[in-house]
Amino acid sequence: MADPQTTAIPIRWYSRFDPRPGLRRVRDSAIAIVQIVVAASFAYWFAADILGHPTPLLAATVTVSSLGLVRDARPIRVVETIVGMLVGILVAELLLILAGSGIWQLALSVGVALIVARFISSKASFAIAAAIQAIIVMALPVGVPFVRLLDGVIGGIAAIVVTSLIPRNPLRATLRDGAAAFAAVQDAAATLSQALRRGDRMRAARALEKARALQPVMQNWGESLESGLAISRISPFTRRRRFELERQARIHTSLDLVVRSLRVVARRAVYLSDDALARPLAADLVNDIFRGAAVVSASLTDISVEPTARAQLLAVAAHLDPRELAPDAPLGDQNLIASLRPIVVDLLVAAGVSPSDARAAVPRL
Incomplete structure (x- = not known):
């Protein structure tokens, strides 16, 4: 005969689990999720299959980061985030050409990206977006200069187009x-x-x-x-x-x-x-x-x-x-x-x- 205390544990745990808040979050974010999936997939496909870029990672990540699941989905906010990421990509690309890749080069690119971004914008998110993209560029270098910058531009354009064509309610x-x-x-x-x-x-x-x-x-x-x-x-x-x-x-x-x-x-x-x-x-x-x-x-x-x-x-x-x-x-x-x-x-x-x-x-x- 099973111990009643042992069998009661999963029942009590299940009674405390309420899926409704999670389902509401999914429902409220449904259009945003569709936006991100469509934009990221299109940008990656365009950069990889149409332009022939070997690893168009930034084409996809720029769309995800710029669209996001945040409350504020204004086009101007999307554009600001895109510009911040492109600043980080550009700084890292230039430093790759001038100094090559390595630990100190990565540290330098992050520092410069943060300084430039803070000079351009007062928003902390703008600088953080620039720094993250600079890290990605320095960590995954490719042979052709500025390919990642073009990937970032493609991702940004895809995000802006999707904002207009698949708008959130x-x-x-x-x-x-x-x-x-x-x-x-x-x-x-x-x-x-x-x-x-x-x-x-x-x-x-x-x-x-x-x-x-x-x-x-x-x-x-x-x-x-x-x-x-x-x-x-x-x-x-x-x-x-x-x-x-x-x-x-x-x-x-x-x-x-x-x-x-x-x-x-x-x-x-x-x-x-x-x-x-x-x-x-x-x-x-x-x-x-x-x-x-x-x-x-x-x-x-x-x-x-x-x-x-x-x-x-x-x-x-x-x-x-x-x-x-x-x-x-x-x-x-x-x-x-x-x-x-x-x-x-x-x-x-x-x-x-x-x-x-x-x-x-x-x-x-």
């Missing part, structure tokens, strides 16, 4: 990052509302921490939008999505301003919560405002809900006068309500209202 990444940004903003706002309703200073401080932590998710969304817009300008297959990307860019800009204003409101809430008094009016206003923000978030995938978002936010904006809402409240409480006004204005702009009309929607103080 720009909307998938931007929608995912946009939803993540809105969810994080809503989480910070919900914590702020709870703090105001309970007069809880610790919870208000937590809301401020969450508001301060929003910058990375906003930056991720911005990078995805920049990459998608850049691809849509050069690829005939993604040009039709440019309107949606530009609309998302408008929403991103407005939400970035909302995040900054949310930090201001959270700081005020932390200060005011020292008295441990509940502020249900301010909590209700935060809830009403960010219910409108939730509809703006839904408009990322369904533009038809934009009018609903505008209607909800306009209804809040029309009464956002601290003197009307809380005439007998202390000045600090009135200032807290007043600090919500920029959030409503920026959310209205995100929902498609012109900046001037959005500003006019809130009462004059």
Whole structure:
């Protein structure tokens, strides 16, 4: 009879294994993988079979390194990486001619490649790409000078062409990052509302921490939008999505301003919560405002809900006068309500209202 403890081990191990994150990564990188496979194979075939180069290693490695699986797939980033690699190849080819191959020559080529690359570009990745290619050239010398440089050019051209002809889906990444940004903003706002309703200073401080932590998710969304817009300008297959990307860019800009204003409101809430008094009016206003923000978030995938978002936010904006809402409240409480006004204005702009009309929607103080 088998020991039950022995037989339970693989069952417990299997129960902890979840393939879904790995499958999501594969799904999200599917087009990038196709790009790399096509570009590397084509570049190697062209250099080997058409030009007759004996070992066109760099034709393939340049495509892999320049395309990559990174979030930022802008053509300008691909070109920058290609140029960095070509700098390293050129430096190593020249040193091979002048000094031959060997350990000290390899060290010299790497050092010179790094110096030249750092002089040309401030980006560390540019210099690293140059150094790696210099090492490959010095480690695998061939008889004909500058053959590897031509291989690198072929690989670079293949990468740029594939970026245009097999573009990555720009909307998938931007929608995912946009939803993540809105969810994080809503989480910070919900914590702020709870703090105001309970007069809880610790919870208000937590809301401020969450508001301060929003910058990375906003930056991720911005990078995805920049990459998608850049691809849509050069690829005939993604040009039709440019309107949606530009609309998302408008929403991103407005939400970035909302995040900054949310930090201001959270700081005020932390200060005011020292008295441990509940502020249900301010909590209700935060809830009403960010219910409108939730509809703006839904408009990322369904533009038809934009009018609903505008209607909800306009209804809040029309009464956002601290003197009307809380005439007998202390000045600090009135200032807290007043600090919500920029959030409503920026959310209205995100929902498609012109900046001037959005500003006019809130009462004059």
